[in-house]
Amino acid sequence: MRDVKGIIVGLLASVMLTAAVPARAETLRLLTWGDYAPEAVIKKFKDATGIDVEVTISNNEDMISKLRATGGAGFDLAQPSQDRILGPQTDFGIYKPMDLSKITAGLFIPELLDAAKKNTAIDGKVYGVAHLWGTSGLVVDRKKAPDIKSFLDLCKSEYKGRVSMRLKRPALLGMAFALGEDPFAAYGDKAKYQAIIDKAGAALAACKANVKAYWSGSDDLLNMIRSGEVVAAEAWDSTGFKLNAENPDINFVAPAAGALGWIDTFALPAKGKNDDAAYKWINFVMQPEIAAMIVDSAGSFSASKGSDQFVSPKLRAAFQQAFPPEVIAQIKWFPAVPAGLEEMEGKVLDKVAAGN
Amino acid sequence: MANDLECRALVKSYGAFTAVSGVSLAVPKGSFFSILGPSGCGKTSLMRMIAGFIEPTAGEILIGGRSMRGVPPNRRPANMVFQHLALFPMMNVADNIGYGLRRRGMAKAEIARRVGAVLERIDLADSGPKRIDQLSGGQKQRVAIARCMVLEPTVLLLDEPLGALDLKLREHMKVELKQLQHQFGTTFVYITHDQSEALVMSDQVAVMNAGRFEQVGTPEDLYYRPATPFVAGFVGDSHRWGARITAQAGSDLRVETSTGLALRASAVVPLAEGAASSVFVRPEAIEVRVADGRPDPAPALADVNVFAGRLESLLFNGANSRAMIRLARGDLIGAVLPQNLLGTRLGEGAAVEIRFAAAATLAFPAGGDALGGDAP
């Protein structure tokens, strides 16, 4: 028996040793979107601070699932959209409040910083600071489909089988706005909200015959548009800019009712182990030159003040074409989603997906 | 035409290899015909051509007087009992027997009646609902035959069906098969490598070797009047010598064996002086006497071979007991031990004398004899 005990102790010790070795060289475990942490930026960060960055590519839903599964452990920094913090935090408690004193506020565009702070605050504590922002709207091949200006135009019979969408909440809410509703204003009134999304869901279902296929990852969509199989789609602006660089006919088009604006944030997982490194990363990547590198890589815009000067001219041109000042003014920013709404939306979307 | 089965100059080749080369045979109605040969002699190919599983390269098969060219196996009036019986394990006994009748679209009641009748004939009246694996070896055998007989085929082909049985049951089934054949009156064509099966059951036996028939005849013909050295060696036991003809007068020969014995023999086919020859003598044709120095009551005739030797060993096997006798020249010859010597305590090493008639000493041209043809 003593031998067995010895072996177990030995095993445990060796396991702990191997586990401890990488912890000695400091690491930051980052849960983020694709292209948000380019290799070059990670290298610069390592040179500046000596901290290794371990990136896990994810999306909003996956981030929440991952953090929920561990109760907020396993990562030191996450990057959920600002509107996706309040609900999950209320339900699952997966984040911890940010210490704003550790963040160099001067690096941020004040409006965006404030907007994110406001939207991610629970009981006076702030859970997220802004990083990148972008919009959801239409990507259109303007040569093949010159008249698509709104979500409803995707449903025109001449584009039957030539359009695509992602069957998620931006499509549902975009359709609601196109129908003249204001779902954001109804966030507090579940009955009214239900009526609005039912209506939008019905419109999406009616439009289904036009849809060639619902896309799920941006690579699907890129393929369908590049091959010409799809001429217009509900999509992110970054996809539009990427395609614009390849084919000037294609670009992002903000829908007439306004593009839906989102802000991706930095948030600290509840059981993160290296908050210092997380704050260091935030302050590092918000420097204008670094922020511009990320913008070039992600195709989204940064909350970093002055970063636009360092962005590549091509991307800047595409952006200016898609977003004249009046369009920016019209952007509908996603407010924080109250708990429970996503379930209602989910059911409506399920029905659209299953129905004929 | 009284022949149920006729083959005319059948040939089957696989590339350069000829399995069956020019076999012709005619089997009269209601007879039991065996094809006997060692494995690889082509008998299986021959049977599979008759059954229709393989097409002959050349030649013709007639069953009941009708040419079988282009007729698939399921349309031939010949059925086959397979080596391992091939009873269908997914069906019970009655369904096995009724399988062929169902194929003929017979009414259910009629099938049941016929299956019942045939089950009764093979003494398995109550076994209809049994599974195949509940039957004994002998019962399976009978079901396999009944499954074919219920279709009233012109010819029943049997592919060594007794091979899988143990010795005792095999002996029993030989008799039973013969009885069944009598009972049904169907023409049986039986292939086997076991000479005793062929000899016991058959009206006619064809001995096959290397794709050809060596001899076709009654069991007695094959045993007593083998036409070729292969038949002489393959059917029954024989002692064989390689020999040279030293003198010839008609079919009477004098030969000298490779071991140096001078023998009198009879030629089966004309043989010239000086020709190389194979000489066969059966153990039961050899008479053994104790050489006690007393004068022989029946002195050796001119056409009898007489040799002195020593008893080397006695192989007791009841009526088939053998005396192994070593001749002065070194030959070891087996002879059937006479009953009068069985009782006496003839010691090993005792001086004996053997004699065998020239008429029982058959000489063939050399070569072409069967494997294992030598006497033990």
Next chain:
Amino acid sequence: MNAPLNPAASGASAPREEGAAARRLSFILVFAPFALWIALVILVPQLNLFFLSLREKVGPQVYVLGPRNYTELFGESVYVLTLVRTVVMSLLATFATLIIGFPIAYYIAKIARGRARTLLFMSCLLPFWVSELVRVFGWMLILRETGLLSRLLQGLGLVDGPVELLYNDVAVMVGLIYTSMLFMVVPLVSTLDSLDDALVEAGYDLGGNGLVVLWEIVIPHAKPGIVAGAIIVFMLNLGNYLTPTLLGGKNSQWFTAQIYSQFITRFNWESGSAFGFVLLVTSSLIVWLALRASGQTLSGTIGKG
């Protein structure tokens, strides 16, 4: 136990019991890792899921025990229809796999010899050397509007414009059949291998034609393999996520996609667990019915397959 029947041996019973105890101990020791594995990998997560599925959410981080997750599933026709659709499509795909796989298996087991046999078997195995994702993408490249098949049809002048062959139920079927073919062919080959050729010949010899021999002899013999293959393939189809999601059209909802969306998109683990459990029960029920109908037992088929 039989000591009273055999008094002479009773003296030896003590050491014998000791031996039995040692055997029992060694059995336990040998069996323990397996039992542990079953318990930890299969039983515990399933139980956990089951309890999760019975939790009703009444407010943020507040739950009570209840069947609401199930009543909601069955109350919503969308989910029930998706389940039925998934089951029907899985059954159809299983049947199609059997129809296509049977001749292949028969050829491999009974007709092909030596190298050809190995080669054929390997070609069934080959798709499994790449990940399912790559396999499905392969089909997407072939079936899409600007893909291989569409171009070929246009090149041959059979169609005027590009045709979309992707994003429909047929594409899903093709993908499912392709993905699960091996699991049908392997058990079929192994049962057909054991079919004595003489049985087939006897079937012909006694008057049967090809169809009769197939129906009365080959298929009954291969039944354990057919059932084993069908069960495996059905389960694989039912539980497949990638193929229906990527190849399926806008109407081709698969039940696993619902489970995924409940767990991952909605973070509704309670409802997702209920969905998962319903799928488990449904598939178990169908397998049980199939076994009953075919007169097979699970051990008899999977054991043989």
